[in-house]
Amino acid sequence: xxxxxxxxxxxxxxxxxxxxxxxxxxxxxxxxxxxxxxxxxxxxxxxxxxxxxxxxxxxxxxxxxxxxxxxxxxxxxxxxxxxxxxxxxxxxxxxxxxxxxxxxxxxxxxxxxxxxxxxxxxxxxxxxxxxxxxxxxxxxxxxxxxxxxxxxxxxxxxxxxxxxxxxxxxxxxxxxxxxxxxxxxxxxxxxxxxxxxxxxxxxxxxxxxxxxxxxxxxxxxxxxxxxxxxxxxxxxxxxxxxxxxxxxxxxxxxxxxxxxxxxxxxxxxxxxxxxxxxxxxxxxxxxxxxxxxxxxxxxxxxxxxxxxxxxxxxxxxxxxxxxxxxxxxxxxxxxxxxxxxxxxxxxxxxxxxxxxxxxxxxxxxxxxxxxxxxxxxxxxxxxxxxxxxxxxxxxxxxxxxxxxxxxxxxxxxxxxxxxxxxxxxxxxxxxxxxxxxxxxxxxxxxxxxxxxxxxxxxxxxxxxxxxxxxxxxxxxxxxxxxxxxxxxxxxxxxxxxxxxxxxxxxxxxxxxxxxxxxxxxxxxxxxxxxxxxxxxxxxxxxxxxxxxxxxxxxxxxxxxxxxxxxxxxxxxxxxxxxxxxxxxxxxxxxxxxxxxxxxxxxxxxxxxxxxxxxxxxxxxxxxxxxxxxxxxxxxxxxxxxxxxxxxxxxxxxxxxxxxxxxxxxxxxxxxxxxxxxxxxxxxxxxxxxxxxxxxxxxxxxxxxxxxxxxxxxxxxxxxxxxxxxxxxxxxxxxxxxxxxxxxxxxxxxxxxxxxxxxxxxxxxxxxxxxxxxxxxxxxxxxxxxxxxxxxxxxxxxxxxxxxxxxxxxx
Numbered sequence: 001x002x003x004x005x006x007x008x009x010x011x012x013x014x015x016x017x018x019x020x021x022x023x024x025x026x027x028x029x030x031x032x033x034x035x036x037x038x039x040x041x042x043x044x045x046x047x048x049x050x051x052x053x054x055x056x057x058x059x060x061x062x063x064x065x066x067x068x069x070x071x072x073x074x075x076x077x078x079x080x081x082x083x084x085x086x087x088x089x090x091x092x093x094x095x096x097x098x099x100x101x102x103x104x105x106x107x108x109x110x111x112x113x114x115x116x117x118x119x120x121x122x123x124x125x126x127x128x129x130x131x132x133x134x135x136x137x138x139x140x141x142x143x144x145x146x147x148x149x150x151x152x153x154x155x156x157x158x159x160x161x162x163x164x165x166x167x168x169x170x171x172x173x174x175x176x177x178x179x180x181x182x183x184x185x186x187x188x189x190x191x192x193x194x195x196x197x198x199x200x201x202x203x204x205x206x207x208x209x210x211x212x213x214x215x216x217x218x219x220x221x222x223x224x225x226x227x228x229x230x231x232x233x234x235x236x237x238x239x240x241x242x243x244x245x246x247x248x249x250x251x252x253x254x255x256x257x258x259x260x261x262x263x264x265x266x267x268x269x270x271x272x273x274x275x276x277x278x279x280x281x282x283x284x285x286x287x288x289x290x291x292x293x294x295x296x297x298x299x300x301x302x303x304x305x306x307x308x309x310x311x312x313x314x315x316x317x318x319x320x321x322x323x324x325x326x327x328x329x330x331x332x333x334x335x336x337x338x339x340x341x342x343x344x345x346x347x348x349x350x351x352x353x354x355x356x357x358x359x360x361x362x363x364x365x366x367x368x369x370x371x372x373x374x375x376x377x378x379x380x381x382x383x384x385x386x387x388x389x390x391x392x393x394x395x396x397x398x399x400x401x402x403x404x405x406x407x408x409x410x411x412x413x414x415x416x417x418x419x420x421x422x423x424x425x426x427x428x429x430x431x432x433x434x435x436x437x438x439x440x441x442x443x444x445x446x447x448x449x450x451x452x453x454x455x456x457x458x459x460x461x462x463x464x465x466x467x468x469x470x471x472x473x474x475x476x477x478x479x480x481x482x483x484x485x486x487x488x489x490x491x492x493x494x495x496x497x498x499x500x501x502x503x504x505x506x507x508x509x510x511x512x513x514x515x516x517x518x519x520x521x522x523x524x525x526x527x528x529x530x531x532x533x534x535x536x537x538x539x540x541x542x543x544x545x546x547x548x549x550x551x552x553x554x555x556x557x558x559x560x561x562x563x564x565x566x567x568x569x570x571x572x573x574x575x576x577x578x579x580x581x582x583x584x585x586x587x588x589x590x591x592x593x594x595x596x597x598x599x600x601x602x603x604x605x606x607x608x609x610x611x612x613x614x615x616x617x618x619x620x621x622x623x624x625x626x627x628x629x630x631x632x633x634x635x636x637x638x639x640x641x642x643x644x645x646x647x648x649x650x651x652x653x654x655x656x657x658x659x660x661x662x663x664x665x666x667x668x669x670x671x672x673x674x675x676x677x678x679x680x681x682x683x684x685x686x687x688x689x690x691x692x693x694x695x696x697x698x699x700x701x702x703x704x705x706x707x708x709x710x711x712x713x714x715x716x717x718x719x720x721x722x723x724x725x726x727x728x729x730x731x732x733x734x735x736x737x738x739x740x741x742x743x744x745x746x747x748x749x750x751x752x753x754x755x756x757x758x759x760x761x762x763x764x765x766x767x768x769x770x771x772x773x774x775x776x777x778x779x780x781x782x783x784x785x786x787x788x789x790x791x792x793x794x795x796x797x798x799x800x801x802x803x804x805x806x807x808x809x810x
Contacts, residue, residue, distance in 0.1 A: 026777040028583070033767065033783040036582040038515055040763075042786060042794040044572035047515065049508040052491040055479045057472050058120070063479065064088050067505065072111020075118075080477045080493045080501045088120065089127055093144035101146045103132040168220040172230035177281075179233060181222050184208030186235065186279065188289075199233075199279050199289045206240040206262060213240065214301065214308040215263035215272070216676040216723045223310050225317050227326035232348050233279040234320050234329055239298065242270035248720050251749035261722055264677040266697065267687035271336070271677055273298040274309065278329065278348040292351045296344075302334035304341055304367035304374070306561070307679035311372065318371075323378030330356075330376035330383075338364045338682035343374070343383060345400065357403040359387060363607040364682050369393070369417040369596055373431075377424055382406070384422060384429070388600040393417065395429065397452055409454045412436070415597065417445060421475050427452040430460075430478075430496075432469060434597050440464060441522065441535060443568045443597055447480065449496075460498035463490070466568040477501060483570035485537060486519040512572055516542045520574065525621040527593055532602070534617055536590035537565050537574065538625070539581040551636035551774045552586045552622060556652070557645040558613040560603065560683050563591030564645070576763055583767060584775060586632055588625070592617030608685045610672060611655075611700040613648035619659060638774045640664035640766065643724060643753065646716075647702065650732060653713050654705035661711040662774040664766050667721060667753055670702040670728045703735035712773040714744040716762060718751035744769070760785040 037043065048068070055065040061081060067074045077088040095110040108114060118129040125141040128149075138146040169178040169189070178189045184203035189196050200209045210222035224235035246263035249256040264271040276294040301309050303319055310317050320331045329346040340360045346353040359365060366388070367373050373386035373395070383398040390408075393415035397406045410416055414435040421430035430449050435442040436459075447461040447469045461467040465482035472478060475496055483489040488507035492500045509517075520537040527534045541550075555577055557564045566574070573579075577587045592614030593605035606612035618639070626632045639660050641649045646668025653663040672680035673687065673695075680697075681687075688696045698704060713736075717729040726747070736743050746765065748758045755762050768779040 026584075026775070028771055028777060028779050030780045030783055032583065033764075033780055033785075036579040036767065037785060039517065039573060039578040039582055040576060040786075041573040042791040044512060044515075044517065046794055047509070047512040047517075048488070048572050049511065050505045051489055051507050052479070052481050052505050055470050056117070057470070059473070061472060061474065061476065063470075063472070064118075065504075070511070072109065073113065074111075075113070075115070077120075077124075078493065078502060078504060080472075080495075083502050085502065085504065088118075089124065090140055090144070093140050094127060094138055094146075097138050097140070097144040097146040098131055098136075101131070101136065101148065103134055103136070103148065105132075168222070170222050170224055170226070172226050173228055174230040177230060179210070179222055179224060179226075181208065181210055181220065184211070186210050186222065186224075186233070188281070197289070199281075200237075200291060203237065206243070207237065209237050209277075210235040211238045212310065213238070213262055213272075214676065214678065215243075215246070215261065216679075217308050218261070218722075223317050225320045225322065227322045227329075227348075228324055229326040231281050232322075232326060232329075233281070234276075234317075234322070234331075234348070235279065236274035236276050236299075238301070239273045239275065243272050244268055244270070246722065246725055248722060248725075251719060259720070259722070263722075263725075266673045266675070266677050266680045266684075267689070267695075268677060272301040274301050275299075276331070276346075278346070278351070280348065292348060294346050294353055295351045296353055299333050300336050302336065302338065302678065303372070304332050304334055304365065305370075305372050307676065307682060319367075321376040323376065325378070328376075328378055330378075332367075332374065334365070336677075336681060337686050338366075341365050341367075343385070345376075355403075356383065356400050357385075357398055359385075359389070361388070363604040363685075368419070369415070371418040373416070373419045375419065375422045376400075377422070379424060384409075384419070386416065386419070391600045393600075395419070395431070395450075407452075407454060409450060409452065410457070411454070413599070417597070420447075420469060421471050423475060430471065430475070432467070441466075441484075441568055443535065443591075444484075445568075447478070447498075458498070460494065462498075468569065479504070481569075483507070485522055485568055485570060488570045507570065509572070517572070517578075518542055520578070523588070523590075523621075523625065525590065525624040528616040528620045530620070532593060534590055534592055534621060535565075536588055536621065537577075539574070539577045539587040541582050541584060546631055548631050549633045550584060550586045550631055551633050551638065551770075552588065552625075553580060553638040553640065553770060553774070554618050554622065554652075555587060555589045555645070556614070556618060556639055556641040556648045557589075557643075558592070558610075558615075558648040559595040559644065560607065561596065561679075563595035563597075564589040564614075564641075565591050576766070580767065580770065583771060585638075585770065586629075588622065590614075590618055590621040592621070607683060608696075609699065610680075610684045611651065613651045615648060615652045615656060618652070619656065636661060636774050638662040638664075638770055640666070640770075641668075642666040644669060646670075646729075650702045650713065650715070651705070653711055654702060654708045657708050657710035662713075662770060663711065664714045664716070664769055665729075665732075666716045666762070667718060667724050668702070668715075668728060668732075669724045670732050671697070672700060673697050674725060674728050674731065701731075703731045706732055706735035706741065707739040709736065709739070709741045709743065712744070712769070714746065714765070714769050716746040716748065716765075718748045718753065718755060718758075720750050721753050723753035757788045760788055760791065 052065050055063045057063040062079045064077050067076045075088040078085045091110040095108045098108045115129050127138045135149045136146050169180045171178045185200045186209040203209045210224045212219045212223050224233050240262040243262045243264050246261045248259040275298050278292045280290045305311050329348050333342045342358045343356045344353050367386050375384040381400045383400050385396045395409040416431050416433050418432040432445045444466045450457040463482050465484045467482040470479040477493050481491040488509050491504040493502040495501050520539050523536050523538050524533050581587045594614050596603050626634045639649050639652050646665040649663045649665040652660045669675040715729050717726045771777050771779040
């Protein structure tokens with residue numbers, strides 16, 4: 001052979017070898033996954049110092065919060081009137097005294113006190129709190145000594161920082177009585193003496209008093225509202241005798257245990273109903289009572305806001321409000337489909353009711369955003385009402401004597417979101433709102449005040465960002481914490497005019513940034529109509545380069561009660577989105593049309609058509625991004641989500657099989673006819689069955705479209721899921737098998753809607769799946785993520801604790 005031919009052959013061999021090497025799939029290592037795991041919440045959150053969450057006001061006008069430092073936590077006490085801030089107590093002395101009491105199974109560290117709530121007495125020298133489920137009093141005046149309190153001297157069990165009923169009891173305003181459920185009846189405990197009195201006697205299984213059971217959500221806490229004078233209880237007798245049941249069995253050796261829950265479904269003829277009652281306590285020791293049934297037909301088990309009669313899950317009932325003199329009871333009834341509301345006032349002594357006003361919405365009615373906003377103003381015979389009737393969320397003032405509208409208080413193309421204070425004497429309303437400044441992110445919440453007349457609207461929190469506000473009980477001050485997705489928290493105390501009284505804290509992310517952490521990118525893209533602006537977040541690898549070519553993954557939650565991205569406040573981690581990005585992806589979340597906090601038209605965009613799932617907006621948004629950023633590989637698109645996001649993921653894979661290549665659908669409500677009635681009938685409407693057997697719910701049922709699957713789909717579900725029953729996923733599995741489709745399935749034994757100890761395993765499998773099928777690479781073999789117990793300890797902020805029965809972290 002000619003020498004040049006030898007040389008050409010050698011060069012060709014080298015070229016082919018080099019090309020093969022270049023095209024060889026990447027093999028990920030444990031070190032790659034460890035780098036990604038650095039940015040999980042349990043690793044990033046502890047690196048953020050001096051965040052302020054859940055400030056708790058005391059009766060004397062001071063408040064406390066837990067400050068996180070490099071060594072642990074310090075409980076800080078702030079006195080706005082004196083512009084003073086200092087540690088609430090000597091933590092070393094308190095820890096020593098707690099250890100000496102020997103109630104805890106573990107040694108208590110001064111920097112990680114197992115405290116979530118406390119009181120101060122005796123000039124702040126005595127701390128009352130809970131340890132290992134026991135009420136204790138700690139005298140810190142001398143060397144420090146704690147003692148366990150006798151139940152008779154322990155006083156009322158304190159509520160959590162958001163007013164939750166604790167330990168299955170609801171304490172009266174005067175702190176002397178506690179109502180609780182026993183054997184389907186309501187009982188009363190006199191706290192000073194411990195004496196118990198049965199208030200109702202005709203409660204029977206599934207027809208009991210004050211029971212908290214919405215099917216998907218349930219607890220032992222009573223749902224009721226005490227009158228201000230502690231002499232009356234407003235509650236209901238809940239009728240679930242004909243309500244359908246959900247059956248779940250555990251995975252075990254031998255015979256399984258059957259769990260049976262009352263769980264109404266869409267279209268059921270018989271659903272849960274309530275019969276409203278008032279219990280009037282009589283006698284010096286409240287040992288006598290009179291039950292009065294309100295003179296009306298049974299009411300739907302509904303709320304003006306959420307898919308439960310109590311939006312705080314057995315810890316409050318916001319759609320029932322007493323007059324300040326305890327002589328009248330106001331409440332709002334909601335229709336089964338959430339389209340109609342009736343505001344009524346009852347006489348608690350006679351049960352007589354009168355209807356004041358009502359409202360009907362074309363698609364669905366809501367009384368606010370994450371908070372019921374109507375207020376009964378009995379002293380002036382007025383009603384503060386929230387409505388989206390003009391296309392935006394605004395406040396209206398009604399006359400409760402005539403039922404007539406007096407005035408619309410707020411106006412404009414923006415939303416009132418949460419009414420926090422109603423000053424009836426000064427006739428001023430303080431509220432959070434969004435979208436008023438067209439130059440800011442429309443999801444940034446600000447705090448405002450306005451007169452009852454609609455005059456003197458004023459912004460009290462002018463700084464750019466998302467503001468979380470906690471007013472003092474007397475409304476003289478409020479704690480204001482603001483941040484953005486890229487800028488950490490600043491916390492101050494302001495007076496009621498908005499003037500800063502005390503600087504409290506600046507969140508420090510120095511240690512977080514030292515890990516190489518980078519914030520997400522706030523994005524604005526066009527929706528499917530190529531006109532509406534929609535917003536979200538974009539996550540990149542920390543070693544990102546514009547010369548790269550990155551597959552893109554969409555983290556989706558379609559709502560309609562919330563969106564994909566959540567709060568616009570600062571967060572060190574957003575689930576595992578940054579971790580996924582760290583593995584070589586671009587990850588986005590986009591709040592598409594059909595989600596809240598924008599106009600009413602925006603929110604109800606796909607109402608009664610849940611098969612939409614905002615997916616056309618997710619597609620439009622990613623396409624818009626790709627025109628700006630050539631480093632996004634639009635040939636490799638993945639999607640994942642949990643619950644509603646699991647439903648949307650499967651929907652995306654079935655309806656747009658040529659666009660989405662890989663999907664991971666976790667615990668999805670794939671056919672809302674197999675989900676709880678309240679949620680689905682609000683957003684999709686009542687089911688209408690046609691003579692041919694079809695239904696207006698057919699289009700949202702993912703199993704009907706499973707035959708279209710082309711890409712890789714992983715379905716996951718917990719076998720004991722009592723929120724979204726596992727049959728939702730199995731319906732899709734059945735359809736995929738019948739369509740002869742390849743797919744992957746992970747049924748996690750004995751876990752509920754969240755995966756608990758299996759969460760780490762699910763996360764690792766999620767990463768593996770995208771690495772293998774979207775990146776076309778090989779994941780490390782069975783990478784071991786951080787132990788679940790260590791994750792829980794890191795996320796609690798308190799360190800290890802055996803204080804499981806103490807006041808829970810809100």
